[in-house]
Amino acid sequence: MTTKTKRFLALLLRVIALGATVAAIVIMVTSHDSATVLNLTFEAKYSNTPAFRYFVIAEAVAGGYSVLALLLSFNSLFSRLVLMMDVVIAMLLSSSISAALAIAHVGKKGNSHAGWLPICGQVPNFCDKVTGALIAGFIASILYLLLILYSLHSALAPLFALKP
Amino acid sequence: MTTKTKRFLALLLRVIALGATVAAIVIMVTSHDSATVLNLTFEAKYSNTPAFRYFVIAEAVAGGYSVLALLLSFNSLFSRLVLMMDVVIAMLLSSSISAALAIAHVGKKGNSHAGWLPICGQVPNFCDKVTGALIAGFIASILYLLLILYSLHSALAPLFALKP
Numbered sequence: 001m002t003t004k005t006k007r008f009l010a011l012l013l014r015v016i017a018l019g020a021t022v023a024a025i026v027i028m029v030t031s032h033d034s035a036t037v038l039n040l041t042f043e044a045k046y047s048n049t050p051a052f053r054y055f056v057i058a059e060a061v062a063g064g065y066s067v068l069a070l071l072l073s074f075n076s077l078f079s080r081l082v083l084m085m086d087v088v089i090a091m092l093l094s095s096s097i098s099a100a101l102a103i104a105h106v107g108k109k110g111n112s113h114a115g116w117l118p119i120c121g122q123v124p125n126f127c128d129k130v131t132g133a134l135i136a137g138f139i140a141s142i143l144y145l146l147l148i149l150y151s152l153h154s155a156l157a158p159l160f161a162l163k164p
Numbered sequence: 165m166t167t168k169t170k171r172f173l174a175l176l177l178r179v180i181a182l183g184a185t186v187a188a189i190v191i192m193v194t195s196h197d198s199a200t201v202l203n204l205t206f207e208a209k210y211s212n213t214p215a216f217r218y219f220v221i222a223e224a225v226a227g228g229y230s231v232l233a234l235l236l237s238f239n240s241l242f243s244r245l246v247l248m249m250d251v252v253i254a255m256l257l258s259s260s261i262s263a264a265l266a267i268a269h270v271g272k273k274g275n276s277h278a279g280w281l282p283i284c285g286q287v288p289n290f291c292d293k294v295t296g297a298l299i300a301g302f303i304a305s306i307l308y309l310l311l312i313l314y315s316l317h318s319a320l321a322p323l324f325a326l327k328p
Contacts, residue, residue, distance in 0.1 A: 048277035051266040080316065087251060087312050091305075094255040095262035102215040102263035106270065107278065113212035114271065116280040141255075148251050152244065 006154050007073075013147045014070055020140035021063035021093075024133045028056050031129030035122035044123040051099040052130070058096030059137055062089050062144075083155065086148050093141040097134060104130050170318050171237075177311045178234055184304035185227035185257075188297045192220050195293030199286035208287040215267040216294070222260030223301055226253050226308075247319065250312050257305040261298060268294050 032045040046052040065085065072078040107127060110118035120127035196209040210216040229249065236242040271291060274282035284291035 042277070044277070049275060050269060084313050084316055087254070087309070087316070090251070090255055091258040091309060094259040098259035099262040099266035102266040103270070105214060106267070106280070111213060113206070113208070114280075114283050116270070116278075119278050145251070145255060149248050152248055152251070 010147060010150060011070065011073065013143050013150070014066055014073070017140045017143035017147065018063055018066035018070070020136050020143060021059045021066065024059045024136035024140060025056055025063065027129055027136060028052060028059075028133035031126050031133065033123035033126035033129075037122065044119065044126040046130070049103055051103040055096045055100040055133070055137065058092050059140070062093050062140060065089050079151075079155070083148070083151050086144060086151065090141065090144040090148055093137065093144055097137045097141055100130070100137070101134055104134060174311060174314060175234065175237065177307050177314070178230055178237070181304045181307035181311065182227055182230035182234070184300050184307060185223045185230065188223045188300035188304060189220055189227065191293055191300060192216060192223075192297035195290050195297065197287040197290035197293075201286065208283065208290040210294070213267055215263040219260045219264040219297070219301065222256050223304070226257050226304060229253050243315075243319065247312070247315050250308060250315065254305065254308040254312055257301065257308055261301045261305055264294070264301070265298055268298060 028046050032043060034041055034043040036042075046056065066089075069082050069085065072082055104127070106116055106118075107130075108118055108120045110116050192210050196207060198205055198207040200206075210220065230253075233246050233249065236246055268291070270280055270282075271294075272282055272284045274280050
């Protein structure tokens, strides 16, 4: 592959990852549902759960960084910095998805040992939206991992070619 | 710094990270506490919570990999593979800590919107041990991040020295 094709592939991965983070934020922020139990109406929204708030913030940071990285990656002077930052962002993404997924799992299945009841039966629309946001976030995280592995593979190739 | 010093520093980071994952597993697995409420005794242990089970498995995978990486890192033929695997393990570690932390936070503070009550008041020893395991896991994760940034810095240095 030529350097141009390689750079194009990396840019493409970055653009799709940006799209996935934006989708994750939009789906999570617009997720809400309400249920009426014994004449009491309660509302489920992402901002009630710290893990979901963290998810939105982390996806926003990753999205903002993706835009910056798209601009910086045109200048090869920054490529080492971009690769290092990619690793930090990939860890941030995997962290935010896992935290949100852990809470979503309790919402869906509950935890009988701790006495936490599932809530997805009452607010199914909320749970569906959260699931959608988690899938989008997961895609962004996998794309960042691919991007890093690909960058490492191509950036280190000349070094390894020198060694027998 | 000479290549020897660099390699020694990387090995040192890896050994401490291995120690931290082992500590995280031991503290998490030995954490249990019981409480008696209305003549009913209930037991809190890590295996009751999927996020804590995932934490132990992820730390065990990271610990096992650390041993393998220590052996492989003596042969420079594997250094690209080791660097790529380091990224995967760092993401796994950050993911496992975040999932466990999200659940531990509900255990400590509860979530009034979902009707989940905190349980740390009843089983304080369990909560203290989980906190300790999370701190050890967090240290392992930060060490892996440092190791990757350090490896990237030194592995890519010759490439960047070629470019003005």
